[in-house]
Amino acid sequence: MISSETTGYYQALVDIGSNGIRFSISDMSPQSSRTMPTIYQDRSGISLYDAQYSTGTKAPIPFTVIQEVLAALIRFKSTCNDFGVLDSNIRVVATEATRNAINRDDLLGAIEQKTGWTVQLLAKEEEGRLGAMGIASSVDDLKGICMDMGGGSVQLTWVVKRPTGDIEMGPSTSFPYGAAALLAELSTREQVGLEEEVCTRLQNAIEKELGIPQWLWEEAIRNNGFNLYLSGGGFRGWGHLLMSHARIQPYPIPIINGYRVSNLEFFPNISTPLDGSKSHRISTRRASQVPAVQLLLRAMAKAQLQVSYATFVQGGVREGLLYEGLPPPIRAENALVAATLPYAPPSAAAFHQLLDCFTLVTAALRVATINLLYTHGPITKDIRAAAALRSTTTGILASANGLDHLERGMLALILCERWDADLPDTDTGLLNSMIEVCGPYLSWCAAFMGRIAKGIASLYPAGLVKEGGQKVSLETIFPQASQVPESNSPAIPESCHLKINLLSEDVGTVSLVNDWAKDLAKLGKKKHWHNGIKGLNVHIEVVPARTA
Structure with missing residues (x-):
């Protein structure tokens, strides 16, 4: 109301x-x-x-x-x-x-x-600055070059978002090379000459106008390129086109914000005409502008703008106007945590402390899991897992600003497993696609986190830990870390030892914990890994209350 x-x-x-x-x-x-x-x-x-x-x-x-x-x-x-x-x-x-x-x-x-x-x-410089602030509102960890491609112009600058919420950025450079402007130029000019012009302007901006700090150059060299963040209708249209041609089909997260691709994925087919008229979220007008976007991409490649990965974002001038008015401590808040906070159970803080040791997933994902632990409880049992699986794409977090696709995929898998992953046939394809988005190891970690969450919920069905009423504590040990998972991920431990310390001798609690331990141990066995997905050898130890 x-x-x-x-x-x-x-x-x-x-x-x-x-x-x-x-x-x-x-x-x-x-x-x-x-x-x-x-x-x-x-x-x-x-x-x-x-x-x-x-x-x-x-x-x-x-x-x-x-x-x-x-x-x-x-x-x-x-x-x-x-x-x-x-x-x-x-x-x-x-x-x-x-x-x-x-x-x-x-x-x-x-x-x-x-x-x-x-x-x-808005002056050119102000438009570029606000566009970069809008990008910062849509990405928690921002460090690289931002580009905003509208209809009439393209803005370019470097941006770094500090953990304090402070935003550092260089001078913004604007070019009259928006999607509509380039398309108009293509109708009257020779393509090669226009492409060379755009390339020269980009090279000059990167080398002389942007004032990219030396440390950021050095980091880009170590990482085989800059992190590129893309906003504006022209780039968002390109992102949706890439999504429609992605290896995973149908791609399960129909949200442009946080869609990340590698260098090789970002620059594919830039010389081959692509039809975007049948792609989701690409209007007839946007589809007609694809050749203009491809010309800009070819110019970027010729200008030797080294890109490690490109992330498409929703935020632009509108979001930048709002975000710049927030104090740095608010800007520093994690978007996933902030988006799920309204759903937190009464004893969320106690549950967060319980999971501090569980480092297989990020702290933000642990907090979000607890915050959404009971959200789908009122739904009929037949579709709880399905609703949880869709919660990050078409459910309660669909409109949350600032989440990337890995976070959406991981949280969807965690919450689905929290409700036993009991899915109707209509949703098994979505589950498998989400697993592909997250990759083998992280998907297994999500499933394990989901089972941890399910056990906590069974011990505390009201989401409440009364004073002195904590029933368990958890300890984890990761003895080895020798394998390397997906790119940019830390080393994978080969096994996990989870110790569940019973703090209560109540018969009901002991029974629940023993069942929980068996459920967790099953996931550690290779025959129970999802479709052969890489997981860990899991060792579960339940320590009785009198010796805990």
């Missing part, structure tokens, strides 16, 4: 871009501000770039198009009123196509007259 206490934190944004106009209302309440929950969003397909170049030569924005823009803004103003957004919490910004329009003053004046809103024209 909407109340005045809540609406005071609502912030509405209008981003008038080159390819379209985006509208959103976000809830920036203190308890959820890290993930910047969007409570309303819409997009108008009005292209101010096309409106100015429909004849092939730049012209003023037609009166009819200005009227369409006004109608869209007036509708959104009514929506803001319905949600109770304060007038002081509504911002309207505009970028390349408006900034360079011949009759921009006519457009801006008409908007102010009809809506009362003053449009903030």
Whole structure:
């Protein structure tokens, strides 16, 4: 229910871009501000770039198009009123196509007259800075080069997100090589010459304009390239196209944010025309711009921009405007932890402490598992596991900002196993695809974590540990670490010794723990590894209460 206490934190944004106009209302309440929950969003397909170049030569924005823009803004103003957004919490910004329009003053004046809103024209540098901040809002561990490809321009800068939440970035460089702009250039210019021009501009920016710190250069050399973070409609369209051609089909996570590919995956088929018209989330307009995106990618390759991996993100100028207003301690919060915190059980802190020793998965995943430990309990038993498996893609975390695909895949597998992985036939394909996304070893770790979580839930069915009522403590030992798993992962131990110390002599507790131990031990046997997936030899020891 909407109340005045809540609406005071609502912030509405209008981003008038080159390819379209985006509208959103976000809830920036203190308890959820890290993930910047969007409570309303819409997009108008009005292209101010096309409106100015429909004849092939730049012209003023037609009166009819200005009227369409006004109608869209007036509708959104009514929506803001319905949600109770304060007038002081509504911002309207505009970028390349408006900034360079011949009759921009006519457009801006008409908007102010009809809506009362003053449009903030973003300079090139400010647009690049805000785009980079938007990328930072969508990635917890950010260190590399950010690129934002809109319709009219491309922004480029280096960014580092510190553990304190402080954001460091270099000067932003802007090129008139957006997807729509390049496509228009391709219709009148020879492709090779245009490609060489873009390549030269990129080389000059990387070597002279961006001011990339020496330490970041050295780190890129050690890692066989920079980490590249990509935003904007042009790049997101390319990401969805890559997703539709990925090795795993159908690809199980239909969310662009956090989709990561290697250098070889990022630059495939850049000289071969690709049809994106049948790919998920690629409109007819975006599909027509694929050749322009491929030209930019070829120029990047020729400019010898060494890329270790590329991560596609949802965040852009809109998200950057919100994120820059957050204090560094809030920006420093882990997105996965923040997104799951509202679902935490009463004794979440005690459960987190219980799992401190379980380092097979990240601390953020351990916290998120506990926070969602009971969320799917009210659902009928027949579909609990299926709902848990889908929770990170089409369920309660579908809209969570800042999660990458590995986190979504791992948490889905953990929660599915927590409910016995009892799936209907319709969902077994999704399970197998999630396993492929995470890889053999990490999938096994997720399953083991799920069984640990199931045991905790059985011991504490209400999610509550009463004073002095802790029933077990856990200890883990990893004696060996000689094998190397998927790229960029730490060494894999060959075995795991889990000691369950009983702190209660209650017969019911002892019985539950013994059953739990048998269940965990089964997963350590090769014949029980998922489809032959690599796992660990697991040794379970239950220590009676009188000797614990």
